[in-house]
Amino acid sequence: MSNAYNRPDQLSPELRRRVLETARKLGYPGPDPVARSLRTRKAGAVGLLLTEALSYAFRDPAALGVLEGLALACEDAGVGVQLVPAGPGKENLDAVHRAGVDGFVVYSVPDDDPHLQAVLQRPVPTVIIDQPVVPDVDRVGPDDKAAMTSLAEHLIELGHRDIGVLCMRLTRERRNGFVPRERQENANYHVQRARLAALAEAFEAVGVDWSTVPVVERFEHTIDDGASAAAQLLDAHPHVTALVCTSDILALGALKEASRRRLQVPADLTITGFDGVPEGERADLTTVRQPVREKGRCAGKLLLDPGRRVGRAAVDPEVITLDTELRIGRTSAPPRTAEQRWFGP
Amino acid sequence: MSNAYNRPDQLSPELRRRVLETARKLGYPGPDPVARSLRTRKAGAVGLLLTEALSYAFRDPAALGVLEGLALACEDAGVGVQLVPAGPGKENLDAVHRAGVDGFVVYSVPDDDPHLQAVLQRPVPTVIIDQPVVPDVDRVGPDDKAAMTSLAEHLIELGHRDIGVLCMRLTRERRNGFVPRERQENANYHVQRARLAALAEAFEAVGVDWSTVPVVERFEHTIDDGASAAAQLLDAHPHVTALVCTSDILALGALKEASRRRLQVPADLTITGFDGVPEGERADLTTVRQPVREKGRCAGKLLLDPGRRVGRAAVDPEVITLDTELRIGRTSAPPRTAEQRWFGP
């Protein structure tokens, strides 16, 4: 029976024909994929764990790029991609336990995410994209520290010393507003932590007291939240000459707010992003471009590469660091001097 | 054992604790999802079949909307969404056969798609979005004919009689260029067929000879292909006063081409789309808005509603028609009169 479908060479064409015909007559719909999976120990799909509501992934262009890259890699290998629902707040660990997949790709979850724990307990290979860093687990991501450092140096070279920062959520609990230094350093999102730390280090190196630099956090990652964060920051610190945003989305929001306030970018205010999403490109944003699609592709390949694994564990846990590129657009320029501020350029 | 995990109420807390502890000591990773699926006959996931390469779905905002809606519905029900790779060209029916899912959502495939056949042979419920229409299978979609008729009437009212049409692929085989009427009527994509037919009917009703109306087809569905289609059409028929596009993406391409030619829209040329995607909204495109997200949501709900099914078949196969809305933007206006063309408005 099984042979008739899967090994035409093992039996005579005549018998195969007879078997298949009888099967058809009996209304047999072909081998059951689940039973097959049980026996062969291959589900033919990889799971994608996102910390966000599923629908969010389709809003954020960076997440979309990752998804696209992963889908591409999986398509090549002929396996499906299963979106595992794991919204924040409502912990649904069962979704992780119940997913019939051969491996997981975990995208950008906080250090202490319980879903991640659940994934790691499953006896299947796992690749983490971006964050967090877990010992003995493959990871794909850019060198956030180095990338942010190069961006910071660009701003420093331009002459900015009086900056403000807009960042994404730092913990799983909803919180918005100014972030004291301690919270920055204890953030559960490794990527945000690294970017903030890189900024702090670079600016302290040129004599800026980081504790005076305003950092505003937003839990939701949307253009509107970026705008409101920019507003909050500019209201309290109208003197800043540059807004450094830890994502392009936030930067686009900042641009929106700047335009609402009739601030010239970059003449009155420099704004920078991070990611290099198409929308940012269109706005000619100064940002760090990272190969989002490549991240997904790379993660998929790593997960599916049969040579790399014996049993459940990676042969040799790898951390793949992807190249980033500083992209200088039209949203960054030297700050106005005091005179320029009063008399115009 | 099973009870310890799934029915805490069936045994004493003491025993449960002991069982769980021993399990942990033995390194038992929890019930195997595949074996569970085999036994319970529930995979905890629904498959999404797209006729396009998986990565394409992440490019087309309309497809993305559908995906988002479906993900939303599935998230509510706690089931995953599995993207089934079924790129065009390379037929990979096995991907359909091997997918361990409780049902399929099929999005916009041609009438004669072999993957669709494979899906229908599987003993699981299926919902088709948009196309094709298959007897006894649930379908969710707008009334394309009525929607396109209302758009046509808008153009007719404005005074357009000399139009050109840009449409998406009409068959599975790659083909680009002008489309003779016969090919329009034999298109394997039901939606395109319906939209073209509605246009033809409406314009013939006001005396336009449809066989003189140029229709240009593009296999790929991108802004650039829309632009090249517009170029091809305008080169051959510079006199048209309106370009009707069967999708917003194509219309955005047409806008791009118009701007390249320094044609004023809508003064020199009216351009209309179909779908109502955010990008079109931003361009203030005249279009037909259809609730793409709702399509996905609706399909998911239909598929997962336990009351609607006995065994594999739908109790009462349903065709859900979603409302559309004519959205008049700033890309449509009355055509210039002959004098205006020579002397300006």
Place this chain on the structure above:
DNA sequence: CCTGGCTACTGAACCGTTAACGTTCGGTGC
């Protein structure tokens, strides 16, 4: 004629879980 080897096919064990069923036992009502 017997044996050895080859091919074509058959049967049974196994994958890990769940759900149904059977057993035991302590408690309650008469």
Place this chain on the structure above:
DNA sequence: GCACCGAACGTTAACGGTTCAGTAGCCAGG
């Protein structure tokens, strides 16, 4: 003190396919 009942727990048979050992049948060589 006996009969009955329900809760708690142990046992077992599928679920449907794959795989592998084993058998039957055949032909060739000794």
